[in-house]
Amino acid sequence: MYGRVVGVTVLGVGGHAVTVEASVGRGLPSTTVTGLPGAAVQDARDRIRPAMEQAGLEWPLRRVVVNLAPGNLRKEGPGLDLPIAVSVLVATAQVPARAVADLVFFGELSLRGEVLPTPGAISVAIAAARRGCAGVVVPAANAVEAAQVEGLRVVGVEALPEVVGFLRGTWTAPDVPAIVAERPAEAEVDLAEVRGQEQARRALEVAAAGGHNLLLVGSPGAGKTMLARRLPTILPDMTDEETLEATQLHSVAGLLAGRGVLRRRPFRAPHHSISTAGLLGGGSSVLRPGEASLAHRGVLFLDELTEFRRDAIEALRQPLEDGVIVVTRSAGSVTFPARFTLVAAANPCPCGFAGDPRRACRCREDQEARYRQKLSGPLLDRIDLRLTVPRLTKDELLGASAAERSDEVRARVVAARERQRHRYAGLGITSNAHLPGPIARRAAGLSIGAEELLARAVDSMALTGRGFDRVVKVARTVADLEGAGDVGADHVAEALSYRTALEQDEGLVRAG
Amino acid sequence: MEHGFPRGFGRGAAHADAVLVLRCLLGITPRELFALIWRVGTAAGALAAIERGEAGSDNDRAFLAGADPARIRADLASAGARFAAPGDAEYPPAFLRLADPPVGIFLRGRPLDPGDDRVALVGSRRPTPTGREVAIDLARGLVAAGLVVVSGGAVGIDAAAHRGALDGGGRTVAVLGSGIDVSYPPSNGALLRAIEATGTVLGEYPPGVPAEPFRFPARNRLIAGLSRAVVVIEGAAKSGTRITAEHALELGLEVFAVPGSVTSPLAQTPLEMIREGATMVRGADDLLADLGIAGTLRVPGSSPRLPPPQRRILETLAAPMLPDAVARAAGLTVPDAISALIELELRGLVRGVGGRFERTFSAALQG
Numbered sequence: 001m002y003g004r005v006v007g008v009t010v011l012g013v014g015g016h017a018v019t020v021e022a023s024v025g026r027g028l029p030s031t032t033v034t035g036l037p038g039a040a041v042q043d044a045r046d047r048i049r050p051a052m053e054q055a056g057l058e059w060p061l062r063r064v065v066v067n068l069a070p071g072n073l074r075k076e077g078p079g080l081d082l083p084i085a086v087s088v089l090v091a092t093a094q095v096p097a098r099a100v101a102d103l104v105f106f107g108e109l110s111l112r113g114e115v116l117p118t119p120g121a122i123s124v125a126i127a128a129a130r131r132g133c134a135g136v137v138v139p140a141a142n143a144v145e146a147a148q149v150e151g152l153r154v155v156g157v158e159a160l161p162e163v164v165g166f167l168r169g170t171w172t173a174p175d176v177p178a179i180v181a182e183r184p185a186e187a188e189v190d191l192a193e194v195r196g197q198e199q200a201r202r203a204l205e206v207a208a209a210g211g212h213n214l215l216l217v218g219s220p221g222a223g224k225t226m227l228a229r230r231l232p233t234i235l236p237d238m239t240d241e242e243t244l245e246a247t248q249l250h251s252v253a254g255l256l257a258g259r260g261v262l263r264r265r266p267f268r269a270p271h272h273s274i275s276t277a278g279l280l281g282g283g284s285s286v287l288r289p290g291e292a293s294l295a296h297r298g299v300l301f302l303d304e305l306t307e308f309r310r311d312a313i314e315a316l317r318q319p320l321e322d323g324v325i326v327v328t329r330s331a332g333s334v335t336f337p338a339r340f341t342l343v344a345a346a347n348p349c350p351c352g353f354a355g356d357p358r359r360a361c362r363c364r365e366d367q368e369a370r371y372r373q374k375l376s377g378p379l380l381d382r383i384d385l386r387l388t389v390p391r392l393t394k395d396e397l398l399g400a401s402a403a404e405r406s407d408e409v410r411a412r413v414v415a416a417r418e419r420q421r422h423r424y425a426g427l428g429i430t431s432n433a434h435l436p437g438p439i440a441r442r443a444a445g446l447s448i449g450a451e452e453l454l455a456r457a458v459d460s461m462a463l464t465g466r467g468f469d470r471v472v473k474v475a476r477t478v479a480d481l482e483g484a485g486d487v488g489a490d491h492v493a494e495a496l497s498y499r500t501a502l503e504q505d506e507g508l509v510r511a512g
Numbered sequence: 513m514e515h516g517f518p519r520g521f522g523r524g525a526a527h528a529d530a531v532l533v534l535r536c537l538l539g540i541t542p543r544e545l546f547a548l549i550w551r552v553g554t555a556a557g558a559l560a561a562i563e564r565g566e567a568g569s570d571n572d573r574a575f576l577a578g579a580d581p582a583r584i585r586a587d588l589a590s591a592g593a594r595f596a597a598p599g600d601a602e603y604p605p606a607f608l609r610l611a612d613p614p615v616g617i618f619l620r621g622r623p624l625d626p627g628d629d630r631v632a633l634v635g636s637r638r639p640t641p642t643g644r645e646v647a648i649d650l651a652r653g654l655v656a657a658g659l660v661v662v663s664g665g666a667v668g669i670d671a672a673a674h675r676g677a678l679d680g681g682g683r684t685v686a687v688l689g690s691g692i693d694v695s696y697p698p699s700n701g702a703l704l705r706a707i708e709a710t711g712t713v714l715g716e717y718p719p720g721v722p723a724e725p726f727r728f729p730a731r732n733r734l735i736a737g738l739s740r741a742v743v744v745i746e747g748a749a750k751s752g753t754r755i756t757a758e759h760a761l762e763l764g765l766e767v768f769a770v771p772g773s774v775t776s777p778l779a780q781t782p783l784e785m786i787r788e789g790a791t792m793v794r795g796a797d798d799l800l801a802d803l804g805i806a807g808t809l810r811v812p813g814s815s816p817r818l819p820p821p822q823r824r825i826l827e828t829l830a831a832p833m834l835p836d837a838v839a840r841a842a843g844l845t846v847p848d849a850i851s852a853l854i855e856l857e858l859r860g861l862v863r864g865v866g867g868r869f870e871r872t873f874s875a876a877l878q879g
Contacts, residue, residue, distance in 0.1 A: 198836035198846040199867070218867065348866065355866025357832055360748050360777035361638055365667050365697045390867030396834055456858050478847070493851035497835075497864070 001025070001060075003090025005100045007083030008127050009041075009075040010120035012287050012327070012334030013252050015127030017104070018080065019069040022087035027063030033084075035068030038076040038286075047109055048085045055113030055160035060092050074332065076286050078108035079118045082137065085109060086163065095167040103155075104128040105163075107139045113160040117141035119254035122247050122261075125149040137163060144260025145251055147176040148244055177260075191230045191409055196392050196400035200227050203387045203498060205409050208234045209416035210477030211431030213320070213342040213382060215305075217500045218389030219352045219359075224345040225269070227389065228301045231343060232265040233406035235298075236414045242297045245337055249289050249296050266298030268340075272307035279312045280319070280338075281327045287334045292319050295340035305344040306374040313379050316342070320382045344383065346375055348500070356391060384433060384470045385498040416480040432477045437469035444476040449489035457496055471495045516608035517546075517615075522555050522597045529581035530555035531597045535616040536584060536718045537562070537576075539569030542730065543612035555615075584718065591693035591719040592708075593620045601626065607737045609763055614716045614734065618692035621708030622683070625660075630685065631803070632662040632735045634756045635669030635745035636778055641863055643669060643746035643778060645873035646770050646795065648676035650743060653796025655682020657805045662687065662738045664731060665704060665713065667697060669745050674707055685738060688715035689723060689731035696723030732756040741766040743799060744790065747781030754781050757790070768793045768802065773831070795877065818859075821852045826861060826875060832868035 001024040008015040031045045045066075049059045066084050068075050083105040089095045106124040107115040121142030126149055128136045135153030138146045143156030155173040157163050165171025194201055200216070204227060207214045214231075216224040238246065247261045256262070270279060270291040277283060281290035292300055302308060319325050323339035348354040349368050354361040363371070392400075420431050423443075429435065435443055446454070454471065457463050463471065472487075475495035479487045522531040534545060534555055540562065548558050548567045562568035563576055588595060596602035597616040602624045607613045631654050633647055651661045651673045661677040661684040664670040670686070677684035686707050688694070692715050695701035704713055716734065717727070729752060736742055736759035744767065747753030760767050769790040772779025786792050793799045818826065821844055828841040839849035853869050856862035861875040 196834070196836060198839070199834070199850060202846055202850070222867075357776065357866070357868070363638075365637065365699075369697070369699065388864070388867035390834065392834070396837065399837060399840075401836070401840065453855075453858070460858055460860070489855075490848065490851040493854040493858075494847050496854045496858075497850045 001091045001093070003087040003092075003097065003100075005083045005087045005090060006104050006128075006131075006133065007080045008104055008106055008124040009073070009080060010077055010123050010252055011074070011332065013123055013248050013289065013293075013336055014334075015120065015123035015125075016073060017127055017131050018073070018075055018083070020080065020083040020087045021067045021069070022084070022091040023065045023067075024060045024088065024091045025063050025065070029061045029063070031064045031066070033066045033068065035071045036074050037068060037080075038074055040078045040286075041068070041075045041080050044078070044081045044084050044109075047111065048081060048088070050111045051081075051109040051113045051160060052085060052088070054111065055164075057089065057094060057113075057160065057164065058092065060088070064088060064091075077118070077120065078116075079106045079120060079124065081109040082107040082115060082163070085160065086167075089164065089167075095164055099167040099169075102134040104131070104133050104136045106136060107142075107157070109160065115139045115157050115159055115163070119256075120252040121146045122148060122244070122251040122256075125152055125154070126244075126248070128152060137166070142251075142256075143176045145247060145256055148247060148261050189230055189233060191234060191406040192403045194223065194226060194230065194403060196397050197223060197227065197389065198400075199497070200387055200389050201403065201409075203385050204231050204234060205413060206474060206477050206481065206498070207231065207341065207343075207385050208409075208413045209481050210384070210420070210474065211341060211417075211433035212384040212474060212477065213433070214344070215380070215383045215386040215500065216343065216345045216389050217348050217386065218345070219347065219356055219391045222389040222391045224389055225301070225303055228269075228299065228303075228343040228345065229267060230406065231299050231341065232267045234409045234413055235265050235341075236410065236417055238263075238265060238297055246297045249293050249337065253289050253294060255294070264298075266295050267301065268292075268295040268298070269301040269303060272302070272304050274308070274312065276309065276312040276315055279308075280315050280325050281334075281336045282329065287327055287329060287332075289336045290325070290338075292316060292338040292340065293325060293336040296337050298340055300340040300342050302342070302344045305346045305379075306371065314377075317378055317382070320379075342383065344379075348388070355388065358393075381466055384474050386500045387498055388500045412481055415483070416477065419480045419483070420477075432473045432480070435473050435476070437466070440469050440472045440476075444472050445486045446472070446475075446492075447486040447488050450475065450487045450492045453489045453492045453496075457492075461496065461499075467499075474498055516613070517549060517598050518553055521549065522599060527555045528597065530559050531616055532581055532584055532595055533576070533579050534558060535595070535597075535614070535618075535716070536579065537568060537572045538717075538721065539572040540567055541612070542614055542716070544568075545615055546612050549615070587719050588618070588692075591620075593618050593692045593719065595619075596624075604738055606763065607734065610733055610737055610759075611762070612733070617714050617716055617734070618718060620692060620713040622710065622712055624685070624712050624714065628660045628683075629658070630660045630662045630739045631799075632739035632742040632756065632760070633669065633673035633745060634663060634732070634735060634742060634747075634753050636747050636751065636753060637666050637668035637670070638778075639668045639672070639746045640772075640776070640778055641865060642772075642870070642873055643770075644672040647672035647745050648679070649796050649873060649877075650745070650770075650793075650799055651676030651682075651684070652680035653800055655680040655684075657800055659803075659805075660685060660711070662735055664689065664728075664735060665696070665700065665715070666728075667700060671700065671703055674703060678706055678710070683711040685711055686713045687731050687734045687738065688713060688717070689728040690715070691717045691719050691721035693719040694721065694723060728752055729755050733759045736760040736763055736765060739765060741768060741803060743768040743770065743793065744782045744785050745770045746772065746778040748777050749780040749784070751781050754784075757781075757785055766791065766802075768799060770794070795873070818856075819852075821848070822856050825849065825852050826856060826871065829862065829869060829871045832865060832870040834868055838869060 125146035140156035319338035353359040475491040478491040663673040665686040665688040742760035767790040769782035769785040
C-alpha cells in the first residue's frame, strides 16, 4: 500500500518541492521518516498520528515508512506535516490517489487535527506554480498570501476533515477573499504630523526621490524617530513584484499572521542590542531572514547608530552594495533579498547637546573624538544625506507653517523617480543613489554654474573625493525633483547643505 | 611675604641641581615649596627638609631617593627641552610677582624673549564656531601689530589662538598643563611642533607628566604671568577661563572680554567679567586701539555684491535661525532658502550650527 503527494520545504526564502511517499506494510506498528528530515520534520511522526485519530481518521497499526525526496536536500519546518498525513491517507486508501495529483500540500498540524498557520506559504505557492501544479492546499490563515501567486487554485483549510472532504469531493473550500482593495499607502502615520523641521522634511523627500540613505544627527527629543517613521509614507507604492518579494520575506519569518500580503513598505527599527544574525539573517538550523531583509523594499531605521555592534554595522555593507545578504551555515547557504533605504540616527556627541544653543555640551575632547570615530567608517560612506535635526523651541514650533501631507510629497517623488528610470534605462540602475561614483559627475549633467560652485566647495568646505560624488548624486536628485534637465548651482547648493557638524568641523578639528 | 625667591637662590652648581630636582617633585605644591624655601633659605636646604619629612609627600621622598640631576638633564635634552630657574634669562620676572611662583620652568622651541610684548587669549576648550573665529581674528591682529600671543596648549580657543598667530606669520607661546613633552590631547602634537618652530612651548612639569584636570588651573597663573593683558573670549559660568582672568587681576594686568549673547552658556564668563569692569572688545580693532597700538590692519570691507535673496537673508539673520524661519522671513521656498544659505556659507558669511544658521564673525566685520 503506497501513497505519494507533493509538499514543499522552505529554505531561506525559497520553496523547494518535496515528494512525500508513504508505504504501509506488514510489521510491528512503527513510523520511520527517511530522506534527511530536520528536527521539526522528525517531530511530525509523533504529531500526525494523534492529529489523524482526533479528526476521526484511521492511523494504520502497521509498519509505516515515509520517504522524502530528493534525499540530498535537508527538509526543514513544520509545513511537511500535512503532506505526510495525506500521503498516509492515500496509502491507506482513505482518500483517492488521483485526487492528490497536481496539488501541493503545506501546513502544520495540531494534535487535534487543526491545520495551523505556517510561515512561508507564499514561497510554497511560488514553488508550486513554478512546478506547474494546479493548486495548493494551505492553512486557511495563509490562504490570502498564497493567492498572490497567479494561476494557482488556493484551498485554505482549517482542519484535517476539510482536507479529506475536499479530496473526496464532499467539501468545497470557501473562496479566498479577493485582495482587499485598500489604498496601499494608507498608513497610520503622515508627514503632515511633523511640525516645523522643514529642512528635515525636505531631506526625507530628497532621500525618497533618489533612493538615498539618510543620517539624522540630533539631540534626544529632536524628532528623529518621528521623521524616519514617515519615510515609507512618501516612497512610491510598491509594484506587484515588490509586494510579492516583501511579502515572501515576512511570510517565511512568520510575521504575516492575519494580514494577507504586505501592502505598505515595511519599516523596521531593530533595537541596538540586536545580534549580527538578527540584523542580517541566520539561525542555527532554520535560516531566518534578518531585520535588514524584513526591511526589503522599505526602510531600515537604526536609532542610536553608535550603540550597535560594530560587526553588525560593518556587515550591512553587503546589502547596501548588492541588495542581498548571503548567509552561510553548515546547513547550507541561503540568499535573502535586502534592498532597503537606510535611515540612521545618532546624537551629535556623547552627551547629546553639541550645537544646541540653549544647553552647553559637557563632553571631553577625547570622548568626542572617540564618538566621531565610532560614527565614521564604511557605513557612513554609503549615506548620501546627512542632516542635523535641531531640538525646536516653543516659538519655533508655534511659528511653523502648515505642513504638506505625505501623498502630496509622494507625487513629486514618483515623478522624480520616473525621470531617473528613464535616464538610466541602459545602465541597469534605477535611482541616483546607485549611480557609481566615477560616472556620477558625467551622468549628472552639471551646468557651468554647478561646476563652479562645486569647485568652491572643494576649497572652502574641504570636500573629499567621496563627499564630492555624494554631493553630485544628491544634487542630481534635487534637480530631478524640480524636473530640471541640467544640475544647476542652486541644486548643488542645496545638496551641500546635507552635511552635519561631524563633517563641517573636520577641518578645524584637524587644525586644532 | 615679599616678592620673589631669597637673594642668591639657586646660584652655584649644587644649588642649581637642587632647584631642578625640586621642580620635578609632584607632591609638594608650588605654594608649599615657596614657603619652605623662604623658611630654610636655599634649594639644597629645601631638599633636605623634604627628605627629613618636614614637607612634601611620601611620593616626593621616594622620588628623591633615586633622583639624579644628570639623568634628569639627559631626559630633558632628549625631549628637546631645557630648564630655566629664577634669575635665568628665560625665567619671566613677572612670575616672581605671583603668590606661588614656580621654582623653575621647562621650555621648548625658541628662547623666550624678555623684550616681547605678549597678550594672552583664553577661553573655553569647547567654544562655539564664532568663538574660534574671534580668537583667530584677535591673534592675527596681535601678531600683525608685532605682539606675541600667549595661550594654553589645549584645544578650542587655545588652539584657535595659536593657529591664528601662526597663520598671521607671528609668534606664539603655548603654556602646557602637562609634562613639557606631553601633548594633550594627543591630536595637538602637530600644532605644538608648529608653535615650537617659531615660538615657545613652556610649562611647569618635567617630561612624562600626564595631563590631569587639576593641573590646568595652576597653568593659568603662568599664562597671566607671561602677558601684558588677558582677553577672555568664551567660557561657561565658573570655568577655568575665569581663573586666568583672576590671576590677571592679581597681577594688575588689563583684562578684556569679548561679549556674546546673554542666552549663550559660553558667554557667561566674559559677560560677568565685563560687569566686573573688564573692557569689552568686539574684535582685533577694538583690542589694538585699547592697547594703544595705532592703525587698523584690516583690508577695508570690499563687501561683495550679493544677489538680493542672499542679502535679504543676511539682514534677517539676527540670531541662529532654522532654514524654515529664514525662508518665511525672506519670502523664499525652503529649498531656495537652503540654497541661498549655502551660497552665503561658501562666501564665509553664514554658517550652519546644529541645524540652524547664523552669521559669521566675518559677516559682522563687513557690517
